Amino acid sequence: MASMPTVYDVAAAAGVSTATVSRYFRDPDRVSPSTRTSIAEVVQSLGYVPSGLARGLAERQTGSIGLYSFGDHEADEYVQPSPAPGAGVEEIDERNERVRLFPLFADEVLRGVELECTIGKTPLTVGWQGLDGGGIALDDLARRVDGLILLPHVMSRETLQLLARTRPMVMVSEAAIPGLPVGSVTVDNRAGVGALVRHLIVAHGHRTFEFVGRPTVALDYRERRQGFEDALTEAGISVPEVTRVGDSGRTGTRDAFLHRLRERPLPDAFVCASDQTALGVIEAMQAQGIRVPTDVAVTGFDGIVAGRLCTPSLTTVRQPMETLGRTAVRLLSEQMAGEGARHLTLPVQLAVRRSCGC
Amino acid sequence: MASMPTVYDVAAAAGVSTATVSRYFRDPDRVSPSTRTSIAEVVQSLGYVPSGLARGLAERQTGSIGLYSFGDHEADEYVQPSPAPGAGVEEIDERNERVRLFPLFADEVLRGVELECTIGKTPLTVGWQGLDGGGIALDDLARRVDGLILLPHVMSRETLQLLARTRPMVMVSEAAIPGLPVGSVTVDNRAGVGALVRHLIVAHGHRTFEFVGRPTVALDYRERRQGFEDALTEAGISVPEVTRVGDSGRTGTRDAFLHRLRERPLPDAFVCASDQTALGVIEAMQAQGIRVPTDVAVTGFDGIVAGRLCTPSLTTVRQPMETLGRTAVRLLSEQMAGEGARHLTLPVQLAVRRSCGC
DNA sequence: ATGAAAGCGCTAACAT
DNA sequence: ATGTTAGCGCTTTCAT
Numbered sequence: 001m002a003s004m005p006t007v008y009d010v011a012a013a014a015g016v017s018t019a020t021v022s023r024y025f026r027d028p029d030r031v032s033p034s035t036r037t038s039i040a041e042v043v044q045s046l047g048y049v050p051s052g053l054a055r056g057l058a059e060r061q062t063g064s065i066g067l068y069s070f071g072d073h074e075a076d077e078y079v080q081p082s083p084a085p086g087a088g089v090e091e092i093d094e095r096n097e098r099v100r101l102f103p104l105f106a107d108e109v110l111r112g113v114e115l116e117c118t119i120g121k122t123p124l125t126v127g128w129q130g131l132d133g134g135g136i137a138l139d140d141l142a143r144r145v146d147g148l149i150l151l152p153h154v155m156s157r158e159t160l161q162l163l164a165r166t167r168p169m170v171m172v173s174e175a176a177i178p179g180l181p182v183g184s185v186t187v188d189n190r191a192g193v194g195a196l197v198r199h200l201i202v203a204h205g206h207r208t209f210e211f212v213g214r215p216t217v218a219l220d221y222r223e224r225r226q227g228f229e230d231a232l233t234e235a236g237i238s239v240p241e242v243t244r245v246g247d248s249g250r251t252g253t254r255d256a257f258l259h260r261l262r263e264r265p266l267p268d269a270f271v272c273a274s275d276q277t278a279l280g281v282i283e284a285m286q287a288q289g290i291r292v293p294t295d296v297a298v299t300g301f302d303g304i305v306a307g308r309l310c311t312p313s314l315t316t317v318r319q320p321m322e323t324l325g326r327t328a329v330r331l332l333s334e335q336m337a338g339e340g341a342r343h344l345t346l347p348v349q350l351a352v353r354r355s356c357g358c
Numbered sequence: 359m360a361s362m363p364t365v366y367d368v369a370a371a372a373g374v375s376t377a378t379v380s381r382y383f384r385d386p387d388r389v390s391p392s393t394r395t396s397i398a399e400v401v402q403s404l405g406y407v408p409s410g411l412a413r414g415l416a417e418r419q420t421g422s423i424g425l426y427s428f429g430d431h432e433a434d435e436y437v438q439p440s441p442a443p444g445a446g447v448e449e450i451d452e453r454n455e456r457v458r459l460f461p462l463f464a465d466e467v468l469r470g471v472e473l474e475c476t477i478g479k480t481p482l483t484v485g486w487q488g489l490d491g492g493g494i495a496l497d498d499l500a501r502r503v504d505g506l507i508l509l510p511h512v513m514s515r516e517t518l519q520l521l522a523r524t525r526p527m528v529m530v531s532e533a534a535i536p537g538l539p540v541g542s543v544t545v546d547n548r549a550g551v552g553a554l555v556r557h558l559i560v561a562h563g564h565r566t567f568e569f570v571g572r573p574t575v576a577l578d579y580r581e582r583r584q585g586f587e588d589a590l591t592e593a594g595i596s597v598p599e600v601t602r603v604g605d606s607g608r609t610g611t612r613d614a615f616l617h618r619l620r621e622r623p624l625p626d627a628f629v630c631a632s633d634q635t636a637l638g639v640i641e642a643m644q645a646q647g648i649r650v651p652t653d654v655a656v657t658g659f660d661g662i663v664a665g666r667l668c669t670p671s672l673t674t675v676r677q678p679m680e681t682l683g684r685t686a687v688r689l690l691s692e693q694m695a696g697e698g699a700r701h702l703t704l705p706v707q708l709a710v711r712r713s714c715g716c
Numbered sequence: 717a718t719g720a721a722a723g724c725g726c727t728a729a730c731a732t
Numbered sequence: 733a734t735g736t737t738a739g740c741g742c743t744t745t746c747a748t
Contacts, residue, residue: 071476118429
């Protein structure tokens with residue numbers, strides 16, 4: 001690359017000062033038509049593009065907002081099947097492929113963020129935290145942007161506190177942190193699971209349930225489990241132990257679940273904390289010859305696309321993921337405009353498909 | 359927001375020089391343990407985060423790469439259905455919903471780019487060009503990054519030329535531009551359509567075909583059409599006129615197509631230039647009571663998710679979209695490392711589903 | 717309408 | 733191990 005020309009180069013070549021070149025880009029009307037054209041020529045011939053870095057430094061802002069997401073894509077199940085190079089055009093039958101886990105929650109939220117950024121003409125800087133310590137650090141992203149949207153993450157409260165002091169932030173699907181001026185958008189997890197459980201009871205007459213998930217301190221897990229317990233209690237059904245599963249997505253779930261299957265008889269329904277967990281559960285049972293939903297119902301939570309592509313399709317609670325993203329951007333804009341941090345809870349929908357027996 | 363503390367503030371409070379503070383962040387080992395802790399304390403209490411802008415300016419690079427994409431999301435069909443706030447948990451039946459156009463080509467490519475960025479620990483700055491002149495300008499994105507990946511766009515050759523002089527760029531699904539040091543990744547469009555047409559001939563015995571698309575100068579359109587014509591010629595079938603459709607995605611296609619339906623009898627098969635076009639065609643025909651694939655076969659090109667969710671599911675040529683994105687990042691990295699611009703063509707797969715009659 | 721010059725916050729020689 | 737200081741490329745008063 002030819003080393004980048006600067007304002008000085010342009011100014012010199014055009015026989016004007018750097019101030020005039022700067023004006024040419026920021027407010028052309030303040031430059032006389034004749035100098036305007038001569039600067040334009042120089043810009044073309046030099047291939048000059050103003051440095052966003054220097055501009056931002058002088059303006060004291062980057063002009064970009066940040067999204068901190070997670071990159072959970074090592075496993076095959078996240079990767080799009082791709083043909084080997086060289087051969088002709090291979091014919092494939094997707095019914096024999098494993099359902100790919102894309103797009104997931106984070107991808108749909110990103111979509112919403114993207115939408116608002118397009119409208120607001122704001123470039124978005126995305127940083128992904130890898131599972132294994134890969135990806136970039138939150139700080140690294142934070143210093144590049146004027147405001148941050150955080151997807152649920154394991155991150156220290158100190159880091160959060162440090163960053164929240166100097167820049168607007170909005171969390172998606174995380175509980176508001178008392179004392180920190182950080183906005184948040186969540187969904188009504190409890191109501192969602194409640195509606196789901198009532199559907200299983202009322203429409204299918206189920207009486208025995210098991211909640212399956214990876215116990216964490218995360219808001220969504222806690223609330224969904226609470227919704228499960230409340231709904232059962234309300235129906236006069238006793239609350240069973242949680243069936244714990246591993247954390248590495250579908251595979252981990254499947255292995256942990258095979259163990260569970262050997263221990264106790266099946267309930268009427270497995271209510272899973274997420275769609276990904278439910279997909280693992282279904283896979284584990286199909287591997288054992290147990291039929292879903294004939295032998296047992298299985299439900300999820302989230303509304304990811306894979307839940308529609310799998311067999312049987314997954315009855316679940318659908319979050320307005322895209323709206324979560326859009327709302328996060330709006331709340332962030334408010335905060336960047338000096339308004340206070342707000343906390344919003346969005347409604348969910350019950351998506352009745354096959355895995356519940358419907 | 360408390361106005362941001364700077365290195366000077368930290369240095370002063372810790373009783374050291376700014377150079378030491380800088381070293382503390384960039385190479386802690388070069389700072390003695392005792393000063394290290396005292397700096398750490400000051401950083402915490404001040405809430406100091408280094409400015410990426412100033413750092414980048416001094417280092418002469420942003421440390422981020424850019425993706426210029428398109429934001430084609432005004433229409434309903436791109437938006438995730440979302441519940442009205444306030445009500446309880448609404449129950450939905452997705453079979454009555456229109457298939458949402460997400461994720462599309464650009465989203466899958468983004469996914470691939472994302473994957474490589476996570477591995478490379480590189481933040482990604484994305485800019486979207488809106489359809490109606492919304493979104494951000496390519497220049498705006500360009501000045502913020504060290505290298506650019508371009509999705510297919512309408513953009514002036516001058517802009518491209520200007521930018522390509524000073525920074526590495528890679529185009530996805532666009533023809534290499536002679537004389538410009540811009541890398542590119544494409545897929546084998548001709549082979550893909552060829553395989554598709556042969557499938558229709560061999561497996562289904564079809565003899566009359568029509569190519570449906572929006573004629574443009576874009577590489578993908580030209581190559582796909584060429585593949586269509588070559589395959590027919592090879593089979594001794596005469597090549598018909600192209601059926602032209604509008605440009606606004608599914609809706610535009612449908613309207614243009616209704617017009618077509620009134621004019622001539624149906625062929626055995628409509629070979630569409632893209633999945634989105636095919637979805638519009640199917641919708642138009644279903645609106646007329648024409649059955650797919652019973653009355654006529656319809657095929658697409660791309661392999662977007664909506665093609666699997668629609669009824670009948672869409673027989674199509676699947677591009678390795680994620681791999682396109684990953685490859686683009688790799689080529690860009692090469693160029694940023696000083697290597698030359700390369701041009702790669704990736705293979706495609708034939709995804710046989712229902713809409714061809716299988 | 718244009719110019720001169722002082723920052724913006726950090727890094728990286730070069731010194732000590 | 734730490735400090736001094738000259739940039740990095742742009743914006744923006746304040747003059748003219």
